[in-house]
Amino acid sequence: MKSLSSQGLIDAYFSSIDLQLEKEFIQLLLLELKHRNIHVDCLSNITFGANSPLDGANE
Numbered sequence: 001m002k003s004l005s006s007q008g009l010i011d012a013y014f015s016s017i018d019l020q021l022e023k024e025f026i027q028l029l030l031l032e033l034k035h036r037n038i039h040v041d042c043l044s045n046i047t048f049g050a051n052s053p054l055d056g057a058n059e
Contacts, residue, residue, distance in 0.1 A: 001032050009033060013040065 004012070013029040033040060 006036060006038060009036070010038065010040065 001009070009029065009032060013026070013033060016026050016029060
């Protein structure tokens with residue numbers, strides 16, 4: 001993940017949500033975002049359902 005730019009990481013994160021990729025992969029990207037202290041503030045404005053790939057991502 002270190003070779004991935006911050007913007008690339010952000011793009012991959014949102015693309016993985018849009019494409020409904022594996023929950024574990026999205027959580028891995030989110031963990032790297034947190035590790036880099038990148039806050040994706042717009043997530044607080046989005047409502048995800050119980051079957052969302054982000055369900056439990058902040059655990």
